[in-house]
Amino acid sequence: MGNPTEINSVYWDEKTKSWQYKVVPVEEYHGYTECQHCRRPMSHNIKSEGEFKVVYVKCGCARE
Numbered sequence: 001m002g003n004p005t006e007i008n009s010v011y012w013d014e015k016t017k018s019w020q021y022k023v024v025p026v027e028e029y030h031g032y033t034e035c036q037h038c039r040r041p042m043s044h045n046i047k048s049e050g051e052f053k054v055v056y057v058k059c060g061c062a063r064e
């Protein structure tokens with residue numbers, strides 16, 4: 001599996017009180033943390049737009 005070039009991240013939006021999605025470009029990929037339940041990626045460590053950050057995604061058991 002190759003490194004992703006972009007990730008559809010999810011974040012909680014306080015204004016709308018709902019989950020929002022945002023596609024973030026990936027400059028460097030540094031691995032992920034997996035969900036303890038479904039073993040799928042839950043957060044990714046990346047460099048995006050010149051900054052290191054952790055972005056969250058919806059794992060397999062958290063879909064709505």
Ligand SMILES: [Zn+2]
Pocket residue numbers: 035036037038039040059060061062
């Ligand atoms: Zn899960």
